Amino acid sequence: MSAARVGVVTFPGTLDDQDAARAVRLVGAEAVPLWHGDHDLKGVDAVFLPGGFSYGDYLRCGAISRFAPLMEELIPAARAGLPVLGTCNGFQILCEAHLLPGALTRNASLHYVCRDQRVRIESTATAWTNAFAEGQEITLPVKHGEGRYVASAETLAALEAGGQVVVRYVGGNPNGAMNDIAGIRNEAGNVVGLMPHPEHAVEELVGAPSTDGLGFFTSILKKLVNA
Amino acid sequence: MTTDSVKRAESTPDEPMPFAELGMKQDEYDRVKEILGRRPTGSELAIYSVMWSEHCSYKSSKVHLRQFATKAPHSDALLVGMGENAGVVDIGDGWAATFKIESHNHPSYVEPHQGAATGVGGIVRDIMSMGARPIAVMDALRFGGAHQDDTRRVLPGVVEGISHYGNCLGLPNIGGEVAFDECYIGNPLVNALCVGLLRKDQIKLATAPGPGNKVVLFGASTGPDGIGGASVLASATFEDESQAKRPAVQVGDPFMEKLLIECCLELYAADVVVGIQDLGAAGVSCATTELAAKGTGGMAVDLNLVPLRDPSLRPEEILMSESQERMMAVVRPSDIPAFMAICEKWDVPATVIGEVTDTGRLVMTWHGETIVDIPPGTAADEGPVYERPFHEPAGQAALNADTPDTLARPADLRATLLQLLGSPNLASKAWVTDQYDRYVRSNTVLAQPADAGMLRISEAIAGAEPTTRGIALSTDGNGRYAKLDPYAGAQLALAEAYRNVAVTGAKPLAVTNCLNFGSPEDPEVMWQFAEAVRGLADACRTLGVPVTGGNVSFYNQTGSTAIHPTPVVGVLGVIDDVAKRVPTGFVAEGLRVALLGDTAAEFGGSEWAHVAHGHLGGLPPEADLEAERALGAVLVEAAARGLLEGSHDLSDGGLAIALAESCLARGIGATVALSGEPFTDLFSESAGRALVVVRPEAFDEFAALCAEHEVPCYGLGVTGGESLVVQDVLEVPVSELRDTHSGALPAVFG
Numbered sequence: 013m014s015a016a017r018v019g020v021v022t023f024p025g026t027l028d029d030q031d032a033a034r035a036v037r038l039v040g041a042e043a044v045p046l047w048h049g050d051h052d053l054k055g056v057d058a059v060f061l062p063g064g065f066s067y068g069d070y071l072r073c074g075a076i077s078r079f080a081p082l083m084e085e086l087i088p089a090a091r092a093g094l095p096v097l098g099t100c101n102g103f104q105i106l107c108e109a110h111l112l113p114g115a116l117t118r119n120a121s122l123h124y125v126c127r128d129q130r131v132r133i134e135s136t137a138t139a140w141t142n143a144f145a146e147g148q149e150i151t152l153p154v155k156h157g158e159g160r161y162v163a164s165a166e167t168l169a170a171l172e173a174g175g176q177v178v179v180r181y182v183g184g185n186p187n188g189a190m191n192d193i194a195g196i197r198n199e200a201g202n203v204v205g206l207m208p209h210p211e212h213a214v215e216e217l218v219g220a221p222s223t224d225g226l227g228f229f230t231s232i233l234k235k236l237v238n239a
Numbered sequence: 240m241t242t243d244s245v246k247r248a249e250s251t252p253d254e255p256m257p258f259a260e261l262g263m264k265q266d267e268y269d270r271v272k273e274i275l276g277r278r279p280t281g282s283e284l285a286i287y288s289v290m291w292s293e294h295c296s297y298k299s300s301k302v303h304l305r306q307f308a309t310k311a312p313h314s315d316a317l318l319v320g321m322g323e324n325a326g327v328v329d330i331g332d333g334w335a336a337t338f339k340i341e342s343h344n345h346p347s348y349v350e351p352h353q354g355a356a357t358g359v360g361g362i363v364r365d366i367m368s369m370g371a372r373p374i375a376v377m378d379a380l381r382f383g384g385a386h387q388d389d390t391r392r393v394l395p396g397v398v399e400g401i402s403h404y405g406n407c408l409g410l411p412n413i414g415g416e417v418a419f420d421e422c423y424i425g426n427p428l429v430n431a432l433c434v435g436l437l438r439k440d441q442i443k444l445a446t447a448p449g450p451g452n453k454v455v456l457f458g459a460s461t462g463p464d465g466i467g468g469a470s471v472l473a474s475a476t477f478e479d480e481s482q483a484k485r486p487a488v489q490v491g492d493p494f495m496e497k498l499l500i501e502c503c504l505e506l507y508a509a510d511v512v513v514g515i516q517d518l519g520a521a522g523v524s525c526a527t528t529e530l531a532a533k534g535t536g537g538m539a540v541d542l543n544l545v546p547l548r549d550p551s552l553r554p555e556e557i558l559m560s561e562s563q564e565r566m567m568a569v570v571r572p573s574d575i576p577a578f579m580a581i582c583e584k585w586d587v588p589a590t591v592i593g594e595v596t597d598t599g600r601l602v603m604t605w606h607g608e609t610i611v612d613i614p615p616g617t618a619a620d621e622g623p624v625y626e627r628p629f630h631e632p633a634g635q636a637a638l639n640a641d642t643p644d645t646l647a648r649p650a651d652l653r654a655t656l657l658q659l660l661g662s663p664n665l666a667s668k669a670w671v672t673d674q675y676d677r678y679v680r681s682n683t684v685l686a687q688p689a690d691a692g693m694l695r696i697s698e699a700i701a702g703a704e705p706t707t708r709g710i711a712l713s714t715d716g717n718g719r720y721a722k723l724d725p726y727a728g729a730q731l732a733l734a735e736a737y738r739n740v741a742v743t744g745a746k747p748l749a750v751t752n753c754l755n756f757g758s759p760e761d762p763e764v765m766w767q768f769a770e771a772v773r774g775l776a777d778a779c780r781t782l783g784v785p786v787t788g789g790n791v792s793f794y795n796q797t798g799s800t801a802i803h804p805t806p807v808v809g810v811l812g813v814i815d816d817v818a819k820r821v822p823t824g825f826v827a828e829g830l831r832v833a834l835l836g837d838t839a840a841e842f843g844g845s846e847w848a849h850v851a852h853g854h855l856g857g858l859p860p861e862a863d864l865e866a867e868r869a870l871g872a873v874l875v876e877a878a879a880r881g882l883l884e885g886s887h888d889l890s891d892g893g894l895a896i897a898l899a900e901s902c903l904a905r906g907i908g909a910t911v912a913l914s915g916e917p918f919t920d921l922f923s924e925s926a927g928r929a930l931v932v933v934r935p936e937a938f939d940e941f942a943a944l945c946a947e948h949e950v951p952c953y954g955l956g957v958t959g960g961e962s963l964v965v966q967d968v969l970e971v972p973v974s975e976l977r978d979t980h981s982g983a984l985p986a987v988f989g
Contacts, residue, residue, distance in 0.1 A: 024586055025494050027409030031681040034698065065407045068494025124402050124674045155406070155676045212678040217818060218695060219678050 015042040016236040019056035021086075021102075023048040023077045027064035028099070028211055035211040036060065039229040041236075048080040057236045058095035058139065059086060061102030063156075063209060073116065073158050074104035083109060095139035095202045095232055100156050103195070103205030112196055112205045113171070114163030120188025124157040128220050130183040131194050131208055135175050138201040143231040150224035152208035154186050154194075159207040161189035161196075171196055178204055242554070243281040244608040252278055261288035267623055274617045282542075282603065282610040285555040286618050289521035290528060293793055296622035299759035300791045303769050306776035307786035314785045316748050319442060324365040324517065325435075326787020327442055328749045330813045332706040334696055335439040337369045340379070340432040340714065340753040340809045342792035346465075346488045347429040351396025355429045356404035356491040360563050362433040363408065363496060364517035367503050368566065370443030371435030374682060374699050376405050377415035377692055378431050379714045379753070379807045380671075383424030385663035385987050390419070393427050394671075395988060400491075401431070402674040407493035408500070411683050412675035413692025415714055416807075419663045422718065425797035430753040430790075430807050434712060436699045441507065445516040447534030447569045450597040452513055454530070454538060455575075457582055457589035458499050458565040461523070462548035465489040465561030495564040495587075502585035503566065509581060511574035518565040524558045524618070526567040527593075531601050531615035534569070538615065540593030540603045554605045569595060629765035639723065641856030643842040648918050649851065653969035655922065656895045657979050662850045665892050666983030667903075684709055688900070689823040690739040690888045693814070709817030711745035713810055717891070718803030719844035720859035725767040726774035729806040730862035733778045734926050735890050736810035741871035742886040742929050744821045744878025745812030750779055752789035752808050757801020759793045767804035768793075775806060781864040782871075784810065814878070821878045824904025826885040828959035831938045832909055834894065835870055836928030837951050840919045846891045847922045866927040869948045874929065876948075882933060882941045889928040895921035897930050902963050902973050903980055910964040911956030917968045932958055 018036045020043050022029045033043035044056050048066075053059070066077040077083065083105075090096045090111050098106040106112045119125060128151050133144040144150075163171070168190060171177055179195035187207070195206035210225030241247070248254075256278060258268040263284075271279050271287045279287060293299060307321060318335055319327035325339035343358025359376055366373045378401055383390045405412050415432070447454065465488060506512050514534060516526045523545065531538040542554050552560070570578050575591065582589035596602075601618075603611035632638075649655040659665050668687065677686040685693035691713040697705040715735035721728025737747045752775060757764040779786055795802045814820060825832075842848050843857030877883050885904070889897045902908055913920040933941045938954070945952035956966075964970045 025407070025497055027497075027679050030698075031679070034681060064409060065494060065497075068407065068492070070494065123399075124406060124676075126673055126676050126678070153678050155678060157403075157406075209678070212681060215681070218681050218683055 015040060016233055017042045017044050017056045018232065019044045019046040019053060019059040021046045021048065021059060021061050021082060023066035023080060025064050025066045025068055026062055028062035028209065031211040032060045032062040035214045035225065035229050038214055039226065039233050041233055046082055048082050051081045051085055053085050053089060058232050061096065061098035061105055063100030063102060066101055073101060074108040077105045078109040087111065090203050093200065093202050095235060097140045097228065098205045099209050100207060103207055106203060106205045111203050112198060113167045114161055116158050117160045117162050118158050119160055125186050126153065126155040127186060129154045129181060129186055129208060131179045132182050134180050135178045135197060137175065138178055138197045138204050139235045140204045140228050140231050141178055143227045143234055149182060151220065151222040152210055152225055153212045153220040154208045156207060159187040159189065161193040163190065174199060179206055179208065242605055242608050242610060244610050245280055245612050248278050248280045254278065256284055258284060258288065262292060263288050267291060275613065280610050282554045282558055283613055285558045286524040286528060286611065289524050289559055290618040291622040295521050295525060297791060298623045299625050299627050299793065300768065301624050302626055303772040306772060310776040310780045311785045312780045312783045317785050317787065318439065321786065321788050324368045324445060326749065326751065327369060328787060328811065329439055330710060331708055333439050334706065335437050335442065336434060336710055336811060337366055337371045337437065338432065338434040338751055338809065338811050339365055339788045340430050340751045340807065341790040342753050342755060343429045343431060344426060344755065344792050344795055347397050348393065348427055350488040351393045352400040353488050353490050355397040355400030357489045357563050358429050358431040359401055359404045360491045360493065360496050361519045362431045364519065364566065366433045366435035367500055368443065368445065368515050368517040369435065369437065370441050370507055371437040372504055372700055373410055373433050373435045373500060374680065375413045375692060375694055376410045376431065376433050377413055377712060377714060378429065379416045379716065381423045381428035381718065381805060382419050384421045385419045387421065387424050389424055391988065397427065397429055398671050398674055404491055404493045406676045408497050409679045411677050411679050411686065413677060413683055413686040413694065414712060417668045417671050420718060420803065422803045426795040426802050428755050428805060432714060432809050436696055438703060443507065443512060443515050445529055445533060446514040447530035447538060447595045449513060450535055450595050451572060452595040453570045453572055453575055453591045454540060454593040454595065455568045455570050455578065455589055456545060456565065456592050457568065457587055459492060459495050459562055460546040460548040460588065461557055461560050461562045463552060463556060463560065489561050489563050491563050498585045498587050499564055499566060502582055502587045505581045506578060509577055511570060511578045512568050513571060514569040516567050518567060520561060522558065522560045522562065527601055528615040528619040530567065530569060532619040535595055535597050537596035537598035538593055538601050539596050542603050542605050544590055544592040546588060546590055554610055627759050627765045629762045629769050631766050632763035638856055639858055643848045643854055643857050646848060646852045646854055652917060652921060653971060655851065656899065656969060656971065659846055659850055659892050659896060660899050660976060661979040661983045663983060664846060665896055667981045668984065669981060670984040670988055684817055684820050685743060685822065691743045693743055693745065693820055695817045707816040709814045709820065711740045711743045711812045711814060713739035714807055715739060716805055716807035718805040719849065719855055721771060721806060722803040722855065723844050723857065723859045725770035725804050727859050727862050728804065729771040729774035730778040730864065731859060731926055732806050732808040733775055733782065734862055734864065734867045736808045737782055737784065737867060737871060738888045738929060740810045740812035741874040742821060742888050744819055744875060745814040746875045747784050747810050747812040747871060749811050750784050750786045750808060752786060752806060754791045755795050755802065755805040755807065756793055757796035761801065764801050771804055771806045775808065778864055782868055819878055819881060821883045821886045823887050824885050824901035825907040825909055825932055825958040826905055828907055830884050830932040830958045831935050832911055832955045832958060833931050833933060834928065834953045834955050835873065835931060835945065835950055836866065838915065838920055838923050838925045838928065841923050841925045845924045860924050860926045863927050869950050870927055870929060873945055873948045873950045877941055877944055882937045883931055884934060885932040887930045889930065891924065893922045893924050898963055899976050901930060903977055906973055907958055908960035908962045908973050909956060909958045910960065910966065912966040913968065914953065
């Protein structure tokens, strides 16, 4: 059987693409580079939208990227069930593309924050978190200036009621996000957006002092192999 | 509007030129006239004035800096030395590292955010222009007193500028320093370091060989940023148009720089670059004269082809503009299509503005008229050289005589520990460093608050063969020590950076430096500079680490009051197996704690004298470089043999602070006993010392290794528990240490 193929998208200004690709390879999947300017998903089985400052984030974060040629392919594919994980700028792009509800705004502190953050897995009913246990607490790095999740009261209530909050900050909220939300999913569970960076917590030697991020990558592998 | 062409200059030999307004002395101007055999055009004057400025020509420092070459220790590792954009060292397995530190002090005072941001941008382009992929940055920062009003303006802006630019570029910030002293209130220091990696056989140089090769300007368009004196020139020469007031500080666009990085690396990989130079200070003037001078010798440029952000710019302004995110490449005509295609892929504008010639002249035209016609080497390499007078400052002897011996010793050492731990210089810098991305690119093995930043290199460049090696970097510098004795102060800066690299298990290999001083026209400042350079050059020879490059920043003074002389020294080291890196501090319970090196009562320039008494006098600690070298050898060998579980360098605040920081690393306490006078043992700042933690069963082997190298090794105690206990002296819960340490900067800066 050929390896599961996970696309990793590069926009101008994407920064964590090679980190994401490395994490994909670490769990035995194939990382397929996807270029923002191509109308081509290269037949991948899942897509990782990495962090960075696409187009410099000079407008709203992710506001330009959502119109990239690649996104014209990705948006309908995600609606049709293709597993997609967006972290940080990738999460912002998913919100701008309306694949996920709500928005990410300037941190309450008004400062960029890079720290190792305790989070709790609230939902394992997604393509990207099925390898965790519900309620499991893990450590992942956060590093962003605009990660404060906001949504209308109705949207928040619906997310909470539908079990769509995937990851929640515990032991301190780094950005003032509503309901301590660190990550959410769509109703189907194939699209997940996260502010923390699992791709920086996959090796003992480098990055955050944890390998807790691996679970996101083993989850997608499990999902794809069992599909 | 009249263009001041060469023809016009020949026909109006007596027209007064505003050389003085551009900072040029009469005799310098006379030399330009002598070189050209006529008066310079406005554009030529623009070129000479910036290229012969202190910043570009090192005219006051050159005669001293030569010692870095003449006294340089032999090193097989040095691939490219001083004089290029950055030095390059061989780090083994076919890999090379290039690194350099550079100041952006004055702009960061005027406009802290953009000043600091463009400081990062500039040093990153220096590294790119060597053919390397930039892989990390770090910053050595000095601010006025934390309690002083202007520090609350400057520091947050500087940190935000570094944070925004560096984070947006995707470069991890892995270390550096933040220190406060009232002497920096009007002259903060922002010294930015970048390190890059490349394959040893792929070094690029700033050279323009091969007549007919094309000169390509690529990156951002040219605007009226950082022009400084050029507007004076344009308006002084051409009275018919009043120039709008130009911003003196450049504005950075990190997104464009990120595109430039990826674009350059693809250009290098495609082998379509013959020579390359970044555009920094002096912009197009510097890039064209330096490239031409180091190549075949001639270049023809049509300045009308330079893409402008502001179409009203005059040629003098185009030549002096310091617009950021620009590079200049020399490209074979046959490679131009491939070059342009790569630039287009990355949305990087690129324009052919001229070509290499064999005329030996740099010739520039503007609307068909020749406005520059000079031998490029006269601007790039043959600037004035000054032997500035210097003498010991009038108050130096009195300063050295005012020793800390008479200062009242504290009765309560526990209170002193907490007082120091919560003081701005020793408190946690997380308020600053949490604003920097330290993880991006996933090669960060160690980052602040570790003693040195460390990166693995095997995955830094896609497709290159794997290696177990890693590099470590530290910057250090203590202005108070240098004020008391600039010769020793510079040596202590090197010794500390060397030690900080060695405690992580990496072998120190090479040095970069940023020399921050007051005005070279003040003989007392010049003495400090001369002494510091002499001290650093001597120390580099003793420690066997060559200087590969760096930067001098003069005129850091307000009125006649200069900053403390502040040589900041960066050391790069290599660890053969990065998995054997030694983390900072107490990493587990039940480990033996040992102090390496001897302690004497050395309090001159110490943090204790500064914090407890506001005192600065006497002499700094002795710099025993042979002891430093032996200590380094023990640490590197012990790490390679897997004998060290953790380590920490001793510096400001002495053993007490090193113990506290070691506890804070993982929240693990320790119980130790002192053998000498407690105050001296705890707070002296004797150099050449480090703390290590060793598994009990490995201790004998480690002690034997120390004995072999004649490095004193004192068993102090054992790690464990929830408090730092110094038997019969003090006991502080780790939680109290943490609150004191982490609360200080947020209390000031929010």
